[in-house]
Amino acid sequence: MKDPKDKKLELGRYIGMKVKKARRNGGLKLVDVARISGISQGMVSKIENAQVSTSLETLDRLCSAIGLSISQLFSDYDRPDGDAHFTKSNQGLEVVQRGTEKGQIYQLLSYKHATIEPFIITLTDTSETTTTFSHSGDEFIYLISGKLVYRHGNSLFEMEPGDSLTFNGEIPHGPESLVETPIKLLSVISAQEDS
Template sequence: MKIKKIVGKKLKAIRLKNDLTIQELAEKSLVSSNMISRIERGLTIPSVEILMKLAGVFDKSINYFVEEVATTHEIVFSSPGERDKTVYDDEHNMHTESFTSGLRDPQFTSFFCTVGAGGSSGVENMYHPGDELIYVLEGRLKVVIAGEKHVLNAGDSLSFKSHLPHRWDNIGEGEAKVIWTLSPFTII
């Protein structure tokens, strides 16, 4: 099943299980009702930021929306080319491969990300509960956290509390290859 369909099906199921209308979920998550409707109908793949906002309403990790329960395990081994992949829109210009996809009830999520030249998290800051670790394998990434600018080159890492407003841009000439790890998401 395609990722759009899995996310949409799971979002609608948990929304209905919690007796919420699309509008009520929009108000609780600060995600537009139009976006929620598009996700539920399998018309779009939400960004990580939107998924985190939706997951927070239900006290779930973003993995809940992208994994099928029947395929989760307590031990997961993966090789390049075999990991679950997500391609984000042109604004983000980012492809991700999940290291934790298939792990039953993980306490963190981790991704191998390839950010195309000029890729960005967008003009708006994002913020969410938990902790975040960024490790740059190749390329250059500018990360701004609470107004403080950090330039990460190959081998550099940055850890921070994700509730601080943050955004990122690939400022290198080519792709940036990054390992991104996020801690659990809980409702504050």
């Protein structure tokens, strides 16, 4: 657990950094800010270097002098770090799925969030077709290249690049025929969470 004193130091450094950046971006010198704000040049310097805590009133005067609103001052403070998962092109983890035995190549694009499984699926002229895939949750597919006929239950969809399809994964589905290969499609499966 962080010491509350550390948080104050972080806040002071953050304020100092934002104030200094805004002052420099505005082409202002310390002496200019001191004159406009009525705050001593030494105090402005101490605020910028996180050597002193300041009142909100002083901070408001300082921000007005450098053309920075209080809301802009704190716009990035305490922003969460985030937990995004980045995958470079063609660097997805190759995984074994039911279609693998049919010559279909599956690259898992992210494994960070368990509620979705995004894949790039590649089909070539040697890949076999099968329409018996089924799984829990919904699936979204987006055709990147090639052409195919995709079956979902009793419905057939002639898909060209840019076409997409969203469906219930429990109903049997899959490529009915490969019209123009190679085929690349993005498949995103939303896994059902146990309640």
